[in-house]
Amino acid sequence: MPTAVLKTANVKKMIGKRTIVSNISLELHAGEIFGFLGPNGAGKTTTIRMIVGLSNITEGNIFINGHSVRSEFREAMRDVGCIVENPEMYKYMSGLDNLKIFATLYGNIDKARIDEVVKIVGLENAIGDKVKTYSLGMKQRLGIAQAILQRPKLLILDEPTNGLDPAGIKAMRALLRNLSQNEGMTVLVSSHILGEMQQMCDRVGIINHGQMVTVKTVDELTGMSQTSGKASLLLRTGDNAKSAEVLVEAGIENHEESDGIHVNIAADKVPEMVRLLVGANADIFGMDSMESQSLEDVFMKLTGEENK
Amino acid sequence: MGNFLSLVSVENIKLWKRFSTKLMVLIIVVVVFGLSGLVKAEQSIVQNQLNGTTQTTSQASGDWKQQLQATNVSLQQQIDTEEKSTVQREKNNLDTLKMEIAKNNYRIENNMQPQKDSGFWDWISSFGFAPFVALLAIIACSGLIAGEFSDGTMKTMISRPFARWQILTAKFIVVAVYSIILMILGYLALLGSIAIFFGIGGAGSPMLLWIGGNVVNVPGFVGSLITNGLDYLFVLVYLIFAFALSAVSRSRALATGLSIFLMFGGSFIALLAQNFDWGKYIFFADTSFSAFVMSGAPFYGITLGLALLICAIYCVGFIFAGYFTFAKRDIS
Ligand SMILES: Nc1ncnc2c1ncn2[C@@H]1O[C@H](COP(=O)(O)OP(=O)(O)OP(=O)(O)O)[C@@H](O)[C@H]1O
Ligand SMILES: [Mg+2]
Numbered sequence: 001m002p003t004a005v006l007k008t009a010n011v012k013k014m015i016g017k018r019t020i021v022s023n024i025s026l027e028l029h030a031g032e033i034f035g036f037l038g039p040n041g042a043g044k045t046t047t048i049r050m051i052v053g054l055s056n057i058t059e060g061n062i063f064i065n066g067h068s069v070r071s072e073f074r075e076a077m078r079d080v081g082c083i084v085e086n087p088e089m090y091k092y093m094s095g096l097d098n099l100k101i102f103a104t105l106y107g108n109i110d111k112a113r114i115d116e117v118v119k120i121v122g123l124e125n126a127i128g129d130k131v132k133t134y135s136l137g138m139k140q141r142l143g144i145a146q147a148i149l150q151r152p153k154l155l156i157l158d159e160p161t162n163g164l165d166p167a168g169i170k171a172m173r174a175l176l177r178n179l180s181q182n183e184g185m186t187v188l189v190s191s192h193i194l195g196e197m198q199q200m201c202d203r204v205g206i207i208n209h210g211q212m213v214t215v216k217t218v219d220e221l222t223g224m225s226q227t228s229g230k231a232s233l234l235l236r237t238g239d240n241a242k243s244a245e246v247l248v249e250a251g252i253e254n255h256e257e258s259d260g261i262h263v264n265i266a267a268d269k270v271p272e273m274v275r276l277l278v279g280a281n282a283d284i285f286g287m288d289s290m291e292s293q294s295l296e297d298v299f300m301k302l303t304g305e306e307n308k
Numbered sequence: 309m310g311n312f313l314s315l316v317s318v319e320n321i322k323l324w325k326r327f328s329t330k331l332m333v334l335i336i337v338v339v340v341f342g343l344s345g346l347v348k349a350e351q352s353i354v355q356n357q358l359n360g361t362t363q364t365t366s367q368a369s370g371d372w373k374q375q376l377q378a379t380n381v382s383l384q385q386q387i388d389t390e391e392k393s394t395v396q397r398e399k400n401n402l403d404t405l406k407m408e409i410a411k412n413n414y415r416i417e418n419n420m421q422p423q424k425d426s427g428f429w430d431w432i433s434s435f436g437f438a439p440f441v442a443l444l445a446i447i448a449c450s451g452l453i454a455g456e457f458s459d460g461t462m463k464t465m466i467s468r469p470f471a472r473w474q475i476l477t478a479k480f481i482v483v484a485v486y487s488i489i490l491m492i493l494g495y496l497a498l499l500g501s502i503a504i505f506f507g508i509g510g511a512g513s514p515m516l517l518w519i520g521g522n523v524v525n526v527p528g529f530v531g532s533l534i535t536n537g538l539d540y541l542f543v544l545v546y547l548i549f550a551f552a553l554s555a556v557s558r559s560r561a562l563a564t565g566l567s568i569f570l571m572f573g574g575s576f577i578a579l580l581a582q583n584f585d586w587g588k589y590i591f592f593a594d595t596s597f598s599a600f601v602m603s604g605a606p607f608y609g610i611t612l613g614l615a616l617l618i619c620a621i622y623c624v625g626f627i628f629a630g631y632f633t634f635a636k637r638d639i640s
Contacts (some may be wrong), residue, residue, distance in 0.1 A: 052467035053636040075309065078469040088460035093325050101318045105468050107311050146464070 087143020
């Protein structure tokens with residue numbers, strides 16, 4: 001088996017007497033996109049800060065391509081590109097000058113590569129401006145540019161969608177997919193929104209209260225949301241109030257919301273429900289599965305937030 | 309791994325891309341010219357008043373040796389009484405007195421009549437613009453080190469193929485070079501401004517320096533290099549202090565403020581420290597290195613060598629504290 005691109009072995013972080021994270025053991029393999037999920041304060045940033053050397057490892061060790069972050073820091077960092085929380089750049093310099101100085105640090109990055117990443121993140125028009133004039137989203141893009149500049153084997157992004165508009169989020173998903181498929185980059189991306197991760201990640205690790213709750217493939221997680229045999233549907237009809245009434249009469253659990261009727265029903269009862277509505281002369285304009293919603297339910301269940 | 313010289317060049321770019329860095333280069337030149345202009349203006353006012361009241365008595369050229377000998381006799385008496393004293397404060401100008409006697413004897417033996425006006429090189433040596441260089445270098449240093457913490461950019465620098473000590477070293481090299489540039493520019497500006505405002509009278513004459521208890525006769529230019537070199541060591545001590553404090557406190561305001569306070573307050577605190585035997589072990593009481601060779605040790609019980617040694621020990625301590633905390637602590 002090839003060495004894992006990132007391996008954390010029983011990592012623990014204590015600040016003062018307080019244990020922030022413990023028993024974090026992960027292995028990321030070449031080319032995979034790994035979603036690092038957890039609610040606010042779960043310990044995602046703390047773990048990432050240890051991986052990239054910002055913070056001391058209290059116990060355990062972290063290896064990047066087999067290099068120990070503790071004892072072979074420079075070798076380990078050679079293969080890493082990252083953004084931790086907000087990407088902080090030199091505000092008094094232009095975006096281009098920022099990229100140039102980071103390029104200098106690695107020694108083998110030419111002008112063409114800089115232009116290429118600028119194009120990848122879509123900053124061509126603003127790259128000559130001072131960073132202090134950038135919007136949050138533009139800073140985030142510049143942060144991604146500096147992280148991928150040296151074609152790292154391991155790319156670590158801490159909540160990278162923070163501050164991006166929907167088009168930006170979509171573009172970033174496509175970018176990460178592309179980097180992993182075409183450049184073989186391994187990506188660790190943290191988020192607290194599972195729905196954001198499911199389309200993009202191969203595997204997902206869920207952390208809560210400083211402990212890994214589970215590591216699963218996205219398929220396994222999706223499976224968990226369906227094993228119950230229940231379907232969550234969003235129904236839009238010509239007259240929602242009337243349709244809801246019909247459903248209530250038939251004993252089908254639902255509630256009317258501004259975007260339509262939310263229906264919870266056994267999966268095998270769906271055709272029956274449709275026939276019922278058609279029979280009642282309801283005009284059905286749309287029926288969507290609220291898959292991500294139920295994935296969030298799984299997430300909530302796993303992180304135990306549901307019981308609070 | 310990462311090439312250290314690349315790291316140094318990156319830090320250099322960061323320093324010079326700041327507007328203030330370029331501005332400070334201009335400031336040092338303007339300050340030196342401005343101060344010499346002020347001194348000149350003041351001097352001509354005093355000169356006018358003197359001309360109005362008393363006539364300067366011109367000495368007959370033959371009896372200057374006898375005068376010096378007479379002075380030496382009274383200086384020696386002063387030394388004799390002071391050496392008997394047990395109070396530190398009363399012995400503080402002993403070295404200066406000894407220097408005066410030695411210089412006078414040297415002049416008599418070598419037939420060198422004391423100049424009535426300060427010569428060109430005396431101006432260059434005693435002008436004392438070094439605190440301004442230190443001030444500007446401290447500002448640059450705190451900006452490049454503590455400033456990266458306050459701006460949050462330090463974390464963008466850490467996850468790179470460089471050890472933390474390399475990052476800190478690169479920063480120090482860049483700032484030290486910057487301080488040398490400021491010092492050289494200040495020196496050149498001083499040469500220019502003194503020549504313009506006071507002329508180059510005495511530019512050919514030698515300088516008598518007081519080194520290790522001996523009078524040393526050097527060409528004026530060499531003498532000015534020695535004194536300004538010692539002034540640079542003064543700059544370096546406070547720069548190292550600011551450097552270490554930046555790395556330890558991570559606060560730009562604290563690092564800049566405390567370093568500058570100690571430097572300018574140093575001479576005041578030195579006045580107090582001079583009254584005590586242990587005063588010399590406070591580093592900022594010892595940092596006026598160039599004064600040792602021009603006007604003798606500023607207080608009793610200190611020599612240039614000892615002052616340099618004490619400051620060097622402090623600097624090693626500062627540097628150690630700076631590197632240690634920078635390497636160990638979490639970066640947020
Ligand atoms: N320097 C510190 N001192 C004390 N506690 C800290 C420190 N840094 C983080 N913590 C605590 O550690 C826990 C984990 O924080 P962390 O920033 O890793 O969470 P996170 O998963 O990144 O959350 P978010 O989604 O909000 O970014 C939090 O409870 C936080 O209060
Ligand atoms: Mg976080």
